[in-house]
């Protein structure tokens with residue numbers, strides 16, 4: 001009987017999702033709710049994506065997957081196409097060729113805000129913050145998951161919002177008064193705020209573009225710990241990083257890019273031993 005009710009519940013969710021998806025209404029909360037009810041497993045499937053900028057081949061038929069509850073890392077030398085891959089997924093630049101599926105749904109070419117709405121939250125290599133907004137304002141905007149809530153958030157205090165802001169700031173270890181303007185933060189603190197903003201947005205995938213680049217060793221360790229902690233709570237994470245050592249103890253699976261091509265993939269151990277990686281990436 002219990003199983004029958006569960007099956008009916010799942011079928012209703014699937015139907016509900018199909019209808020919402022048909023009208024382009026599917027959002028991060030639907031996705032999270034469905035994940036919670038076991039209706040689907042989050043799965044981002046990138047199929048043979050290519051991107052050229054004029055004569056430059058930034059991505060050449062790259063296929064990779066982000067699976068629920070896993071940390072995947074994308075490594076490779078400068079200019080190998082790592083950020084372009086994130087930009088194509090979030091449709092900041094359009095994919096020249098190839099397809100992107102979010103839990104089997106084709107999301108190729110969806111508007112940037114729609115991609116964010118279905119729950120793909122990301123940080124940028126060059127932190128993007130609003131100079132004239134405080135830490136608290138950044139997080140309030142991020143926590144607002146619809147335009148209506150966004151407008152409302154400027155006029156009313158949302159219940160539990162202050163607690164959530166405090167919780168996120170504690171998690172990323174940003175120890176500054178919430179009234180501090182982002183322009184008053186150091187480089188490392190800006191990186192932490194960028195991470196806090198990505199975490200605050202309703203999401204089912206976090207994509208982090210070099211979260212520890214230019215960061216001192218102490219803070220690197222701290223960010224390593226934060227990413228591990230997020231993953232322990234069940235978050236699915238994709239991280240771009242140059243430093244193979246950093247991702248070795250962090251990622252479950254690693255993709256290696258070189259000149260826009262995927263030259264290797266596997267567990268950290270497999271990738272570390274891969275001859276092509278040693279030659280192309282480590283120059284050995």
Ligand SMILES: Nc1ncnc2c1ncn2[C@@H]1O[C@H](COP(=O)(O)OP(=O)(O)OP(=O)(O)O)[C@@H](O)[C@H]1O
Pocket residue numbers: 053056057058076077078079080081082083084085125
């Ligand atoms: N908007 C753009 N217009 C023109 N060329 C671009 C653009 N974005 C990226 N490229 C080019 O595409 C290639 C891949 O760049 P990308 O930024 O993806 O590399 P990356 O692996 O992230 O490098 P890095 O490690 O330095 O961040 C580079 O040759 C870069 O100059």
Ligand SMILES: [Mg+2]
Pocket residue numbers: 082083084125
């Ligand atoms: Mg980059």
